Amino acid sequence: MNKTDQRVSREEAWALVQQAQAGDQAAFTALIKQYEAQVAATVIGMLGNTPEADDVGQETFIRFYKALAKFRGEADVGTYLTRIAINLSLNELKKRKRKGIFSLFSSNKQQEDYVREIADENKEHHKDTQEVVQRAVQTLEPAFRSVVVLRMIDGYSTKETAEILNIPLGTVLSRLKRAQEKLKVILKDLN
Known part of the structure; x- marks a missing residue:
C-alpha cells in the first residue's frame, strides 16, 4: 500500500x-x-x-x-x-x-548465484513480476534498500525519504541512483 x-x-x-x-x-x-x-x-x-x-x-x-x-x-x-x-x-x-x-553478499559470485537461483525459481514457478522485483530488492545493501522501499515502493517524496532516514537530500538521490543501477543489472540477469 x-x-x-x-x-x-x-x-x-x-x-x-x-x-x-x-x-x-x-x-x-x-x-x-x-x-x-x-x-x-x-x-x-x-x-x-x-x-x-x-x-x-x-x-x-x-x-x-x-x-x-x-x-x-x-x-x-x-x-x-x-x-x-x-x-x-x-x-x-x-x-x-x-x-x-x-x-550481505561478500562477493559478486555469491550475488550472481543468488540471481541465478531467483531466475531458476521464476522460470520454474512462473512468479509474477512484483515478486521478482521484491526478491531483487532484497539483494541490495540496507542503506540502498531503505531508500528504494521508501521512495519507489512506498511512494514517499525524496524530501520525505530524507526526513524519515534523517540523511541529506543529496544522499537519498545518490543512493537511489546507485540502487537503480544495481537493480537494473540484477533484473537484466533475470530475463
Whole structure:
C-alpha cells in the first residue's frame, strides 16, 4: 500500500491520536487498522515476507503506543510509523548479519548465484513480476534498500525519504541512483 492510498486525512489521523492519548483504545485500534498495510509494505520491502517482518510490524505499533503520550503531530502519523518501521527493520538486518542468518553478499559470485537461483525459481514457478522485483530488492545493501522501499515502493517524496532516514537530500538521490543501477543489472540477469 502506498502512502497516498491512506483513507483518512492528516486531521482525522491527528484526532484519532488525540483520542488514543486520552485513553481511547478503540481510537488506537483504528490507527492500527488504518496504517497496518503501510507499515507491512515497508517492513516486507526491507526484510522480505518473513516471520521477522511480522515481528517488526508488531513492534512498530508497540513502539508507537509507548511514544503516544509524547507524539505532538509534527510529522504525519504514517511518516512517523514508517520511520519506526525502517529503523526497526535496519536493526533486524544488523541482527541477521551478526547471527549469520543473512549476510550481505561478500562477493559478486555469491550475488550472481543468488540471481541465478531467483531466475531458476521464476522460470520454474512462473512468479509474477512484483515478486521478482521484491526478491531483487532484497539483494541490495540496507542503506540502498531503505531508500528504494521508501521512495519507489512506498511512494514517499525524496524530501520525505530524507526526513524519515534523517540523511541529506543529496544522499537519498545518490543512493537511489546507485540502487537503480544495481537493480537494473540484477533484473537484466533475470530475463
